[in-house]
Amino acid sequence: AQTVTQSQPEMSVQEAETVTLSCTYDTSESDYYLFWYKQPPSRQMILVIRQEAYKQQNATENRFSVNFQKAAKSFSLKISDSQLGDAAMYFCAYTERSQGNLIFGKGTKLSVKP
């Protein structure tokens, strides 16, 4: 079965600095998607960034970028110029193109210090 592992339960970053959140996954499939979701205190899940497995280029969305290492099954999220509003739980998620059911990691709680 596919699994998603986030090995950092909590992380902390100084405002304006850069932080990287780790995620590894296990799958035997070749066609899949990976995502990072943000869950602020309001608890609504917000899609931050997506990566399609067949694309070599790492996805970027403004201050958010990923380092996708397909062979290593690693999918880390880099947040640049961290802002106080970035403080939240961050979840890594996986889905296969044919299924569409998201498998989530347990999350990383990110704190941003002013």
Place this chain on the structure above:
Amino acid sequence: SQTIHQWPATLVQPVGSPLSLECTVEGTSNPNLYWYRQAAGRGLQLLFYSVGIGQISSEVPQNLSASRPQDRQFILSSKKLLLSDSGFYLCAWSPTGGEQYFGPGTRLTVT
């Protein structure tokens, strides 16, 4: 643009009472729909998903059921709530089975 609604936002129900949570999506047609539950401080657990009207797949055997009476409406129900049903319930939709977009959630407390 597409929007997803959930209600109620908060619910406190006694053990043994029935439950009905509703989710509706606007601005799209024939979406995939999902119900998740999140226990305090934990990740999301997929409960049900639907690829069309009347088509429901259950991921976890439990005290809950789901129905999709209309294309953009997804309902989560229970006949008799248990204490263990407490949690945060999230509905999500997906256009193609890739990324999913979540509603604001319902906080359910069973007393």
